[in-house]
Amino acid sequence: MPQRYSLVSLLRHGLNRHTTWAPAWRSPQLKDRYDVIVIGAGGHGLATAYYLAKEHGVTNIAVLERGWLGGGNIARNTITIRSNYMRDASIPFYVKSVALYEAMTRELDFNTMHSKRGMIDVIQTWGMMRDRRRRQHIMDIHGATYEQLSVAELRHRVPALTGGGPEARLPVLGAFVHTDAAVNRHDAVAWAYARAIDAMGGAIHQQTPVTQLLRGRDGRIEGVETPRGTVRAPKVVIAVSGHTTSLTETLGLKLPLRSMNLTAFVSEPVRPLIDVIINCPDAGVYLSQTDKGELVIGGPPDPGQSYRRDIKQGVFEETVASMLSLFPAFKRLKLLRQWGGHLDIAPDASPIQDETEVPGLFVTAGWWGGYKAIPAGGLTLAHLVATGRPHPLMEPFSLRRFRHLDYQMETGTTTAR
Amino acid sequence: MLLITCPFCGPRNESEFVYGGPVKPPRPDPATRDDAEWTEWLTHVPNPVGPVEEQWWHARGCGTWLTIWRDTRSHDIVGAPHDGG
Ligand SMILES: Cc1cc2nc3c(=O)[nH]c(=O)nc-3n(C[C@H](O)[C@H](O)[C@H](O)COP(=O)(O)OP(=O)(O)OC[C@H]3O[C@@H](n4cnc5c(N)ncnc54)[C@H](O)[C@@H]3O)c2cc1C
Ligand SMILES: [Zn+2]
Numbered sequence: 001m002p003q004r005y006s007l008v009s010l011l012r013h014g015l016n017r018h019t020t021w022a023p024a025w026r027s028p029q030l031k032d033r034y035d036v037i038v039i040g041a042g043g044h045g046l047a048t049a050y051y052l053a054k055e056h057g058v059t060n061i062a063v064l065e066r067g068w069l070g071g072g073n074i075a076r077n078t079i080t081i082r083s084n085y086m087r088d089a090s091i092p093f094y095v096k097s098v099a100l101y102e103a104m105t106r107e108l109d110f111n112t113m114h115s116k117r118g119m120i121d122v123i124q125t126w127g128m129m130r131d132r133r134r135r136q137h138i139m140d141i142h143g144a145t146y147e148q149l150s151v152a153e154l155r156h157r158v159p160a161l162t163g164g165g166p167e168a169r170l171p172v173l174g175a176f177v178h179t180d181a182a183v184n185r186h187d188a189v190a191w192a193y194a195r196a197i198d199a200m201g202g203a204i205h206q207q208t209p210v211t212q213l214l215r216g217r218d219g220r221i222e223g224v225e226t227p228r229g230t231v232r233a234p235k236v237v238i239a240v241s242g243h244t245t246s247l248t249e250t251l252g253l254k255l256p257l258r259s260m261n262l263t264a265f266v267s268e269p270v271r272p273l274i275d276v277i278i279n280c281p282d283a284g285v286y287l288s289q290t291d292k293g294e295l296v297i298g299g300p301p302d303p304g305q306s307y308r309r310d311i312k313q314g315v316f317e318e319t320v321a322s323m324l325s326l327f328p329a330f331k332r333l334k335l336l337r338q339w340g341g342h343l344d345i346a347p348d349a350s351p352i353q354d355e356t357e358v359p360g361l362f363v364t365a366g367w368w369g370g371y372k373a374i375p376a377g378g379l380t381l382a383h384l385v386a387t388g389r390p391h392p393l394m395e396p397f398s399l400r401r402f403r404h405l406d407y408q409m410e411t412g413t414t415t416a417r
Numbered sequence: 418m419l420l421i422t423c424p425f426c427g428p429r430n431e432s433e434f435v436y437g438g439p440v441k442p443p444r445p446d447p448a449t450r451d452d453a454e455w456t457e458w459l460t461h462v463p464n465p466v467g468p469v470e471e472q473w474w475h476a477r478g479c480g481t482w483l484t485i486w487r488d489t490r491s492h493d494i495v496g497a498p499h500d501g502g
Contacts, residue, residue, distance in 0.1 A: 245464045256460035258439075259489070303436035305489045307466055312492070314418045314432055347460050402460045403452065 002199040005109055024191060025198035030205050030228055034062045036385060037224055037233040039210045041065035042072040043371060044364050045239035046193035047378020049202050056386035059201035066209035070190025073241050076341035078264050078298045080277055081372040082119055082181040083144040086135055089396035089408050091142040096393060097376030098180050110192030112184045117276050119181035124170035124282035132176050149175040160273055163326040170282055181277055183288060212250045221360035235385055237362045242342025244365040253356055256402050257344040257365055261306035263315060265338035269293030283322040297323060311338040343368055348407035353381055354399040419494060425479045437472035439463060440484055468495050
């Protein structure tokens with residue numbers, strides 16, 4: 001059992017000048033054999049290892065991470081947690097994931113700073129208005145909240161939104177509010193899972209890149225190659241966001257994925273200004289304000305496949321122009337940092353979670369907006385790996401759908417263009 | 418920002434162009450292919466860490482379509498992999 005975190009433990013260790021806390025997770029020796037290898041210590045890899053141990057008693061697990069724990073997209077995303085998707089197949093999965101996030105602080109005894117602040121979609125074209133009305137009906141069926149706001153209500157809720165008036169090129173027509181939406185602290189999510197995995201006997205190995213997948217003579221997966229040596233396991237899970245095809249191609253296995261660079265930037269901290277997540281799918285920008293006061297701003301991805309990790313000047317200018325069209329006062333804000341992250345996307349923009357044609361080799365990929373999907377994605381993948389059967393929430397997202405042309409067309413990011 | 422050379426207008430800023438996706442082989446006749454080949458054509462594109470061939474449309478210029486090779490790591494426009502033999 002890990003040490004419990006509580007006010008009492010805080011006081012006790014405080015009296016010892018905080019020198020007596022046990023580390024939240026250890027760095028054990030790398031063994032040459034495990035029951036399951038998970039490649040990638042991002043959100044999906046960690047959540048999968050957590051649920052394998054917790055729900056299925058599989059604890060002889062190694063999570064192999066190229067860099068450091070939680071240093072991938074889990075640290076690079078804009079932490080929007082929501083379930084306002086489009087399809088009957090998608091919405092129940094995201095509703096589950098939002099609920100698991102809400103319970104996470106208690107479940108993992110780690111403060112994830114969950115802040116359920118709602119998200120408002122600002123609508124500026126009639127096509128988008130129709131799309132959102134359609135979503136509203138489907139979300140009603142599956143228990144995700146979505147309500148229409150008038151322009152007056154929107155401007156009352158978000159006083160900083162002064163653009164998009166009747167004279168604008170794209171006047172604001174209305175808005176929809178998704179009250180389930182939340183943000184939380186991404187590092188806490190990674191650390192909380194790592195601590196729980198460690199407590200149940202799983203091992204996390206940082207600085208351990210997988211360079212090659214190994215296939216046995218019988219065609220099954222056999223293990224992986226790393227600079228620290230060969231590690232074997234009868235089951236291997238690929239959870240490497242954006243780098244999936246680079247790994248599967250080491251076995252000549254093709255997957256229908258393209259890798260993209262999605263970017264974001266933050267402003268200097270300012271006083272509390274916006275208390276909801278604002279998404280403007282027609283303008284092509286979304287933003288929220290952190291507890292420190294910075295505005296976190298995101299736009300569309302780079303055009304075309306991309307392994308950059310910074311924002312392209314053209315994407316940056318376009319996103320800023322979109323933001324200023326609705327929030328003209330923000331032109332006085334200073335911007336502090338920008339970054340990007342590698343994601344992969346399937347042709348229908350829905351995730352892929354399945355056992356591949358190499359028996360024992362599993363992938364979880366195509367997580368275009370996959371931060372919100374971490375808890376439910378881990379739950380469903382652990383179920384598949386442990387039982388050999390897809391979890392009902394993930395069944396529509398198998399690889400089979402591409403052979404049967406049974407696409408699950410979704411939209412990509414919150415900016416959804 | 419890319420500086421894309423249009424065959425008619427010369428080197429022009431990326432902001433004048435619209436991205437048109439990676440180059441795919443020509444559409445096969447599904448009646449003459451097996452299911453695996455057909456669905457592969459429908460769903461797969463090359464996803465290299467390195468040069469990729471793609472189409473761009475000079476929409477805010479002369480309107481022509483062109484193809485370039487672009488390195489997905491740096492976004493530098495590069496020669497076709499077999500250029501110069
Ligand atoms: C700018 C931006 C904004 C985003 N905003 C949102 C949002 O608001 N809401 C939302 O839901 N989603 C958002 N996302 C998407 C979300 O971040 C990703 O879908 C999700 O984090 C991917 O899953 P992950 O956490 O497992 O990935 P990662 O954290 O990237 O984990 C993958 C890990 O695999 C490791 N790895 C890669 N190759 C190897 C190898 N060969 N061997 C060993 N390890 C390897 C990487 O180092 C990495 O740590 C955003 C993404 C970006 C970039
Ligand atoms: Zn031209």
